[in-house]
Amino acid sequence: MSKINARIPEGPLAQKWTNYKDHQKLVNPSNKRKLDVIIVGTGLAGASAAASLGEMGFNVKSFTIQDSPRRAHSIAAQGGINAAKNYPNDGDSVFRLFYDTIKGGDYRAREANVHRLAEVSNDIIDQCVAQGVPFAREYGGLLDNRSFGGAQVSRTFYAKGQTGQQLLLGAYQALMRQVNLGTVKLHTRTELVEIVIVDGKARGIISRDLVTGELQRHFGHAVILATGGYGNTFFLSTNAMGSNGSAVIKAYEKGAMFANPCYAQIHPTCIPVHGENQSKLTLMSESLRNDGRIWVPKKKEDAEAIRLGKMKPTQIAEDDRDYYLERRYPAFGNLVPRDVASRAAKERCDAGYGVGATGLAVYLDFKSSIERLGQKTIEARYGNLFQMYNKIVDENPYETPMMIYPAIHYTMGGIWVDYELQTNIPGLFVAGEANFSDHGANRLGASALMQGLADGYFVLPYTIQNYLADHIAVKRMTTNEPEFAEAENAVKARFEKLMSIKGKRSVDSFHKELGLVMWDFVGMARNKAGLQNAIEKIAAIKKEFWTNVRIPGNTTGMNIELEKASRLADFIVIGDLMARDALNREESCGGHFREEYQTPEGEALRQDDKFAYVGCWEYKGNDVEPELHKEELVYESVSMVQRNYK
Amino acid sequence: MENTINITLKVWRQNGPKEKGRFETYKLANVSTDSSFLEMLDMINEQLVNENKEPVAFDHDCREGICGMCSLYINGRPHGPDDDVTTCQLHMRKFKDGQTITIEPWRSAAFPVIKDLIVDRRAFDKIIAAGGYVSVNTGGVPDANAIAIPKVDADEAMDSASCIGCGACVAACKNGSAMLFVSAKVSHLALLPQGRVEGARRAKAMVAKMDELGFGNCTNTGACEVECPKNISLSNIARLNREFLSAKLQD
Numbered sequence: 001m002s003k004i005n006a007r008i009p010e011g012p013l014a015q016k017w018t019n020y021k022d023h024q025k026l027v028n029p030s031n032k033r034k035l036d037v038i039i040v041g042t043g044l045a046g047a048s049a050a051a052s053l054g055e056m057g058f059n060v061k062s063f064t065i066q067d068s069p070r071r072a073h074s075i076a077a078q079g080g081i082n083a084a085k086n087y088p089n090d091g092d093s094v095f096r097l098f099y100d101t102i103k104g105g106d107y108r109a110r111e112a113n114v115h116r117l118a119e120v121s122n123d124i125i126d127q128c129v130a131q132g133v134p135f136a137r138e139y140g141g142l143l144d145n146r147s148f149g150g151a152q153v154s155r156t157f158y159a160k161g162q163t164g165q166q167l168l169l170g171a172y173q174a175l176m177r178q179v180n181l182g183t184v185k186l187h188t189r190t191e192l193v194e195i196v197i198v199d200g201k202a203r204g205i206i207s208r209d210l211v212t213g214e215l216q217r218h219f220g221h222a223v224i225l226a227t228g229g230y231g232n233t234f235f236l237s238t239n240a241m242g243s244n245g246s247a248v249i250k251a252y253e254k255g256a257m258f259a260n261p262c263y264a265q266i267h268p269t270c271i272p273v274h275g276e277n278q279s280k281l282t283l284m285s286e287s288l289r290n291d292g293r294i295w296v297p298k299k300k301e302d303a304e305a306i307r308l309g310k311m312k313p314t315q316i317a318e319d320d321r322d323y324y325l326e327r328r329y330p331a332f333g334n335l336v337p338r339d340v341a342s343r344a345a346k347e348r349c350d351a352g353y354g355v356g357a358t359g360l361a362v363y364l365d366f367k368s369s370i371e372r373l374g375q376k377t378i379e380a381r382y383g384n385l386f387q388m389y390n391k392i393v394d395e396n397p398y399e400t401p402m403m404i405y406p407a408i409h410y411t412m413g414g415i416w417v418d419y420e421l422q423t424n425i426p427g428l429f430v431a432g433e434a435n436f437s438d439h440g441a442n443r444l445g446a447s448a449l450m451q452g453l454a455d456g457y458f459v460l461p462y463t464i465q466n467y468l469a470d471h472i473a474v475k476r477m478t479t480n481e482p483e484f485a486e487a488e489n490a491v492k493a494r495f496e497k498l499m500s501i502k503g504k505r506s507v508d509s510f511h512k513e514l515g516l517v518m519w520d521f522v523g524m525a526r527n528k529a530g531l532q533n534a535i536e537k538i539a540a541i542k543k544e545f546w547t548n549v550r551i552p553g554n555t556t557g558m559n560i561e562l563e564k565a566s567r568l569a570d571f572i573v574i575g576d577l578m579a580r581d582a583l584n585r586e587e588s589c590g591g592h593f594r595e596e597y598q599t600p601e602g603e604a605l606r607q608d609d610k611f612a613y614v615g616c617w618e619y620k621g622n623d624v625e626p627e628l629h630k631e632e633l634v635y636e637s638v639s640m641v642q643r644n645y646k
Numbered sequence: 647m648e649n650t651i652n653i654t655l656k657v658w659r660q661n662g663p664k665e666k667g668r669f670e671t672y673k674l675a676n677v678s679t680d681s682s683f684l685e686m687l688d689m690i691n692e693q694l695v696n697e698n699k700e701p702v703a704f705d706h707d708c709r710e711g712i713c714g715m716c717s718l719y720i721n722g723r724p725h726g727p728d729d730d731v732t733t734c735q736l737h738m739r740k741f742k743d744g745q746t747i748t749i750e751p752w753r754s755a756a757f758p759v760i761k762d763l764i765v766d767r768r769a770f771d772k773i774i775a776a777g778g779y780v781s782v783n784t785g786g787v788p789d790a791n792a793i794a795i796p797k798v799d800a801d802e803a804m805d806s807a808s809c810i811g812c813g814a815c816v817a818a819c820k821n822g823s824a825m826l827f828v829s830a831k832v833s834h835l836a837l838l839p840q841g842r843v844e845g846a847r848r849a850k851a852m853v854a855k856m857d858e859l860g861f862g863n864c865t866n867t868g869a870c871e872v873e874c875p876k877n878i879s880l881s882n883i884a885r886l887n888r889e890f891l892s893a894k895l896q897d
Contacts (some may be wrong), residue, residue: 132803137795137796137801173778182775280710506692557761
């Protein structure tokens with residue numbers, strides 16, 4: 001049998017999830033407390049899963065690399081969370097949210113998963129309100145909605161520009177309630193460094209205490225990874241500094257398939273790069289595109305004058321501005337999906353119309369909205385974002401347009417999971433950004449929060465029971481079993497190897513080098529020669545890293561350079577996988593743009609007859625080419641058409 | 647167009663909670679004034695690693711002012727010499743060429759130093775665990791629009807809920823009090839009907855946990871509000887006092 005079986009329930013699309021829940025196996029309350037579940041990561045997916053499973057009575061062990069679960073990077077999501085409530089009465093429905101998500105993902109997501117996501121979206125909003133999440137409200141006291149890219153309805157719930165923060169605090173508080181009740185044991189400043197497989201099933205992890213350096217063994221009847229995305233492969237991204245892909249690489253190296261690694265989202269509205277000591281890029285929420293208009297000068301000489309500092313954007317007459325998104329996509333205008341907006345910005349800058357000192361920036365202008373609505377309204381909607389921009393760039397966006405440029409933001413690819421969010425390793429589940437399943441080749445705005453919470457609150461609590469029901473007779477292991485010892489020894493050997501290199505170059509110097517290769521060849525526009533070149537360059541970086549990295553200190557106690565080195569070694573593996581997957585996928589879809597495959601107007605051109613599949617990569621050993629497996633994507637309820645936002 | 651400055655840093659180094667700490671002095675040249683403060687620390691660390699010395703350990707993560715991970719006492723002020731920002735949002739344009747910058751960890755009995763500039767803030771999580779939530783389980787809740795909440799209340803709750811749990815309020819307070827942090831959470835939930843139900847129990851449990859963990863008393867100096875990067879208002883403390891008193895009166 002193929003290693004890939006999505007195990008999608010029978011029945012019509014809209015009935016699948018209901019049918020599944022009606023017939024799945026359950027675990028009775030007295031057995032739940034005998035079952036241990038390890039959950040790695042405390043972002044929206046991890047914290048909501050840990051809280052929910054703890055409430056149900058499972059014995060949960062929760063892990064985070066930060067000092068508190070509340071720091072996970074979900075906290076930085078700004079704009080909002082989608083749901084099909086149709087409160088504004090503007091024509092929304094579960095089907096429409098499902099359809100927009102499939103279309104937005106450029107027909108590369110799994111239909112059944114996406115429909116389930118749309119179905120549970122409404123429950124998420126109810127849950128969060130019950131927890132006390134202070135969503136924005138109308139004067140009548142009911143919830144307010146706003147619009148986001150890729151949709152013609154207003155279905156996005158929000159809490160100022162801090163929606164991720166408020167949702168995460170809701171999940172975090174629910175989690176801390178369970179910690180207090182004793183159902184969840186929390187391990188902070190603790191990093192997963194290996195997954196333990198016993199008789200082909202995931203049965204535990206090896207963790208490293210980041211304060212003492214000590215390795216620890218943990219048993220679980222099942223293991224859930226909710227460790228986020230791998231955007232930091234690019235060094236510069238909107239991800240937090242600590243966001244990493246190491247947990248998913250441990251899973252991959254143990255045999256879990258890595259699906260669609262090349263699908264990375266470039267967010268169109270980030271603050272441009274200022275110089276070579278830049279450490280990360282800051283996102284300006286997509287919600288700004290509700291009221292901001294994106295433009296560059298129509299005349300090249302104006303753009304050049306601006307780059308040289310001889311002219312200000314406010315001096316460019318209305319007729320000399322090119323609102324290129326409104327020009328190219330009149331139906332969606334400034335609210336086209338992220339991939340489309342990002343490529344359009346790159347196209348203008350490459351053509352010589354870019355602004356800012358580097359020429360790698362476009363304007364996001366609020367002048368007409370301020371004239372129409374008044375500065376007070378704009379301040380109420382985006383005040384914290386404007387303040388953030390002002391602190392970073394030292395310019396007042398109420399007076400002069402913001403400068404923005406695309407940056408790596410989110411990775412749609414991740415560990416392959418079936419309908420139950422289980423990987424091809426039994427007992428190993430992956431949730432949130434770390435899995436691949438719901439966003440296809442491009443994620444719509446305000447859908448990441450929806451997916452993370454859907455997986456944690458409403459999907460895993462059901463599907464993991466279906467697995468655990470067959471394991472109620474499995475006794476807790478002592479962690480003295482040979483499989484645990486072996487896994488710990490492998491980790492020890494790896495850390496000792498890293499420490500023994502004693503080379504000349506810092507971890508960051510390698511990471512920056514990798515990031516540039518990724519951005520230049522595996523970034524917004526890719527082509528065959530460039531990707532082949534990238535694979536060679538990444539191999540060279542890998543070789544030099546493992547012979548010339550310098551890590552001061554030792555393996556005991558806190559060693560931040562060692563942490564970074566270990567994560568970078570995994571980013572190098574991911575970078576190679578991304579390039580290989582991008583090379584294999586000879587089409588353009590969503591965030592994956594191959595220059596060879598585009599329409600005469602420069603839009604992404606899919607090759608549905610050849611590539612309507614999930615590319616699943618199987619690990620075959622260090623420095624051995626991975627093997628590609630395919631999960632064919634079958635669309636029963638939608639027909640695949642070229643995305644049109646005109 | 648880029649301006650650069652040369653600076654001297656006096657940085658607190660401490661190997662562990664029980665070890666003795668000391669200041670070390672580093673010189674750093676050609677720092678772009680467009681760099682963030684933490685990017686400047688990255689430069690120092692790159693320099694140290696290249697000299698095969700251990701880099702300075704400091705907490706940081708999102709670098710956009712929301713995760714609450716970064717801390718640092720910079721020239722005597724939590725989060726440094728700019729208003730309404732976290733350390734990661736502080737930029738080098740706030741410093742002058744030739745300036746000496748002193749960097750210390752949060753100093754508070756309830757936040758012991760782990761290493762260098764990193765402190766242990768888990769006491770905050772313990773206070774939340776004691777009652778900083780609405781006791782609802784996943785599922786079985788009413789429709790989100792079932793209860794209308796006046797916009798002014800929702801907005802005020804949102805302002806209180808903006809706290810990022812960085813601990814600057816404790817670090818700024820001469821008594822090491824956590825009242826601003828605790829009151830922000832109590833207010834957030836007390837202002838909403840969902841949280842009202844267990845308001846009395848919450849206020850008592852969180853205050854009791856705060857006292858137990860060694861935070862000092864509030865003497866209304868207002869230093870916490872001044873240094874809070876998220877502008878959490880002192881009025882939250884007034885509300886907590888009211889909540890706490892009325893809860894005690896019910897006993």
